[in-house]
Amino acid sequence: MTLYTIAIIFFLIAMLYASVGFGGGSSYIAILLLAGLAIEEVRLVALICNIIVVLGACINYNRADMIPWKKVLPIVLLSVPLAFVGGMIQLDNTLYRLLAGIMLVIAALLMIKPMKANSRPMNELSTLQISSIGSIIGFISGLIGIGGGIFLSPILNILRWQTVKTISVTASVFILFNSVAGIAGQLTNDISINGKQIITLGCAVLIGGQIGNYLNIKLLSPITVKVLTAILVGVAGIRFIVTNI
Helix, strand or coil, X not given: CCHHHHHHHHHHHHHHHHCCCCCCHHHHHHHHXXXXXXXXXXXXXXXXXXXXXXXXXXXXXXXXXCCCHHHHHHHXXXXXXXXXXXXXXXXXXXXXXXXXXXXXXXXXXXXXXXXXXXXXXXXXXXXXXXXXXXXXXXXXXXXXXXXXXXXXXHXXXXXXXXXXXXXXXXXXXXXXXXXXXXXXXXXXXXXXCCHHHHHHHHHHHHHHHHHHHHHCCCCCCHXXXXXXXXXXHHHHHHHHHHHHC
């Protein structure tokens, strides 16, 4: 799979997902791993793409005063340093692909559970509980190279922490902060950076995401996109597990 083939796929994923309010970070990981890229490239590129996709959304949320900072900060404050630590850890290829496969399968299973759009908050989680959830996901996110929203959002929905909209906004902020922290952790190691690769894929995601947001092309419903994403990351995850056991 050539760089430009990956760029086209990234462009389409970003455009489609942005049109229904999703980021597509887990799909980037799956595609990069299937393309056989080196671990350090997979983690770095995926996190940069995460930042590009969610940054604009976070800015818009903040301008509209939609970010519940008092609720978001307890989740983010512990997750950020642990995402940094996770990013610092370097895994060998076999272990990384096995671990990534397991995480992708878990993410796929979490996404399958249907959520009611008008769900009301049911459970009041303590600061310790919500911080613990954020910190664990933050560490895994930095280690694998995923922003963490794919885990945080369904878990908080299952726990009925807040309304679906509030959880969606929280997940975007979580992805942004943890992606930055994960990259910072990776940069503490001596890693090679492929500028052409990052610029090409970053531009593809940026353009695709902007087109999706601007045109609001709902080619598929959010539920359909979630199912397709679950299938993609689930199949990729199973493949990585089977081939690396």
